[in-house]
Amino acid sequence: MTSSGEATGLEASMDVQFTLIRELKPGMKNLRLVFIVLEIGRPNVTKENHEVRSVKVADRSGCINISLWDEPGQLLQPGDICSLNKGYVSVWKNCLTLYVAKGGELQKVSEFCMQFSEQPNMSEP
Template sequence: MASENGTLSIKDLKPNQKNVNLVFIVLEIGKPNHTQRGMDVRSVKVADKTGSINISLWGDLGVEVQTGDICRLSRGYTNMWKGCLTLYTSKTGEIIKIGEFCMVFSETPNMSEPNPESIKQLQDSGQNPLGNNGNGHQRRSPTDGPVGLEPGTSPASMSSNSGMRPGMPPMQGHMSQMHMPGHMQGGAMPRMPDMPTDPRTGRSAMRPHPYNNGMPPGGMGGRGRGGRR
């Protein structure tokens, strides 16, 4: 129930509320999560005398608030994130520090704890209790992986070429499409040059290699390379 000045109590917050005006004290500031867009987002626990809730603060706003600050939120809204009620600041909303430390508060009930009853009510009404960004798709966490990968799948394991080593390009065509050099096309092997023949026997005569370790064909003294005197 809203007060005369339009300020709500934390215990009265429900999913999908808009134009939320609150006065709270900052209890805990979570570590920043760096998003792919280059911004930091922090989950901050705040409370009033009726209970506590987590509020998501983006950018410099999460740096400026300090533990013990008493703030007034104007034009905020609530949504479900992974089954937990979460408070957000709208584009036209603002948070103004109005004091520090001296405020009566209660951490219970914690409205950001999973509430099976609220989740069931959202499911019965056809809403997504895990969080919805308004276009039917679940809101993505700033720390979620790349879009399009199945859970537990790394980009390096996504390969449609089974049996190929990682990093190898797919084979194009078939081995039968390989081209032979021009002088070997047509299925004919190049003709080897004719060997000289011995006119006395008609057999091929092998010519001695010009570099035979400096030894004459018949060895030293014509008795062969390994002959002895």
């Protein structure tokens, strides 16, 4: 039994703060988000032969494009619900864009069942 001041392991892990897409601003980093994948763009291939995809994702507060390199972009499907650890936000081609930082991770945690909103679209210039 724990005293009222202590959180059990499960409660402590549920305590993690996730950022809402609507709250994202350029320069924010070390972000944790949970979102559903709406659309996956066609890959662009860089000179170094990396595949880069723009993926439209949303949570209950709005939507944004995330730029995914190589394998993560190939593995995702529309409807996947993902958790992003160590994300950051920047402006690319006049659009607010979400990225996975070095050492960050994108994990599929579920699928299909998540409340989301496509407005506001934080990636619209």
